[in-house]
Amino acid sequence: MIKVEQLSKHFGKTQAVDNISFEVKEHENLILLGTSGCGKTTTLKMINRLIEPTSGEIFIDGKDILEQPPEILRRGIGYVLQNNGLFPHYTVAENISIVPQLLKWDKKRIEKRISELLEKLHLSDDCRQMYPAELSGGQQQRVGLARALVADPAVLLMDEPFGALDNVTRSKIHAEFKVLDELKRKTIIMVTHDVQEAFELGDHICLMDKGKILQDGRPSNLLFNPANAFVQDFLQEQRLQLEFKTIKLNDIWRWLPILQKENKTKVLPADTDLWTGLEQFKFASSETITIHHDSETKSASFEQLMAAFYQYKKQQAHE
């Protein structure tokens, strides 16, 4: 869907982006991860031509992005900014309808689409006539997202979209983000410096440093097969939590015992991550949990889960 080839950007003598290539498949969610100044935002902005590359090519759907005028290109790409970038002099409804108006939709269609989005993003209809300054940070970010989604673009670019939110609001929005059907149809490139967020939302992560991609792969690849010491160090601090969140119950399926007798505990699907599995003990105070996979059902206690996790890690290290 999106293909980036040998892309470079110099600002004077600074090499902001240094000959990088990557690919994002349709409906995939790619995260550009890295510290400030690693070139991730510059890379993102080259995709909708907010920044023109020094060299290299970008294709969307097989078409070189330089083929069409930048304004037309941008109207087909959703863009969400860290500080939401809402127009302070426009109401929520007007903010959302900017792109449809540029695309010359008729009024009814715009109204209908706004109502639909407000509902999906859990914004009340009263918001319509409010100005951005009257909304909370979380609401503003939702409006920013609605504005990017309104014309249903195939591609969505997000520049630290949740960076300005507090932790509670952020995890709430993360949860909504994951289940929003609108987003499932999109090919998304998101920039973040937050490792947790990258692992939670990304199908695919490009870890960048000093303008180069150090590793490009699934979250579990980065965790268990780091390409170099930098990647390892980058994840080190939150390693345990990341591992719990990345490993699914079916990854450790073979080390779990078969269910002996029925009990009343909640049944979890096997694609649940280990973190959620472990959380059951904390909140349900049941001795074991029950996991369902295909036709098989297994159960495990806290100790049994941890033992299986340990086995899994041992095996990963040998591979």
Add this chain to the structure above:
Amino acid sequence: MNEQQTLFDFMRQQSDKLAAQTLQHIGLTFISLFIAVLIGLPLGILITRRRKLSGPVLGVAGVLQTIPSIALLGFMIPVLGIGAKPAIVALLLYALLPIVRNTFTGITGVDPAVKEAAVAMGMSKWQVLFKVELPLAMPVIFAGIRTATVITVGVATLASYIAAGGLGEFIFGGISLNNTNMILAGAIPAALLAILFDFLLSRLQRLNIRKLKTATATLPLLLLLFSSFYFIPSAYGGKLTAGFTPEFMGRQDGNLGLQSKYKLKIHTIVISDAVMYKAAYENQLDVISGYSTDGRLEAYHLVVLKDDKGIFPPYYAAPVVREDALTKFPELENTLNLLSGKINDSIMTALNYRTDYLHQSPEKVAKDFLLDNGLWKPAREVNMGIVRIGSKIFGEQYILASMYSMLIKGYTDYDVATKTGLGGTKICFDALTNNQIDFYPEYTGTGLLAILKPSLKTVDSLTLSKDKTYNYVQKEFQKKYNIKWLKPIGFNNAYALMMRKKQAKDLNIKTISNLKRYLESK
């Protein structure tokens, strides 16, 4: 003329003039403002796009702002002549800086994230400008226009110096004529206009952002409407155009006398003495009010029209001195009298010609004259007290002040401090009575009409005789102000109407009555 008039009386009496001047003032302000917005707004936008230009453009606009207003008006005359054109250009140059600077600051101050969002959503450059940058910068731009408006209302009072009308006519006329009511009749409306426009614009600015679109659209319309005021009062003309100084306009021995005694009706504009002669020379004016000993009379080939009905009283120059200064500096009177009887009309005209036209310094002209007449002595360089000399703001007075300064330094043990260039009769005379200067050269006619202001009958009985006038002012000054008129210097610098020699000859006009007959003939 003698009884105290209240300000209100004056304004009611002069209500026609006041209304006309106020409309002119508003018109002048808004034409300049309109053009300044027309130039300043795009210029401000341009320099946000070409940042390299912002330094030079703001720098130049800033320098323009620092040029004294009168000087700027002066610069305009050789290029644009007199009247509305140069005044508007000068005013708009002053209005430019706040508008350009605030446009630039307003647009660069728009949140970059908002601009980026606008671009990223696919807005074109113009859409970003009109839908995002300008609306968000509008409060700042408005503040700039407000500042410009207040500046323009203030500076526009000076436009009367170059015959562009406005409330300055009353203000400067009042200063020359020692008429406080007249000054206030100009100054109060001018101040009120500034406050009113600032208030109106602030209301416009405080409107909801939503309504700003309408406000933005109404502003140019409003400016245009106000601008049109200027053309209403000036939409008349005449065969010949007269340019009179504000002082001449309000004096019995000036325009008032011309109207009452000669019944002269002529299209008149008000103009500053500084540019009047040149304007006549350049055919922009036909008849001007001048002084009979003015050096520019020769320089610009002008001729004095004979005052056949005798409305211009004698203006013999003599120093007027505070009595207590004469006591304090016993040698002063004799020293000042050294000059008495030494300068007649033609000598004075020649001396004035050297300063006004040949641009020699008054000091050089004064020294040359004293040397030629054997009066010059080197300064004694001692200090037994300081004599303070005043002078009005024209060449002749500068020359006289220099001569007195040299005489005092050469003949007495006193030192001298000069306060030259005191605006008009009122400023000079107030300085004298308030003990800020010890003496200055005054004219008998001015003392009579501008300071003493006796009844019309008294004036009529005096003005035809030089000695009667002198004796009257000497007696009255002594009595009222404790100020002494010393012996006259000799020349008579009376008011006079003058025309270009060639035009006067072509039209066969020699006297003011001739002029009147010509104007009334078809």
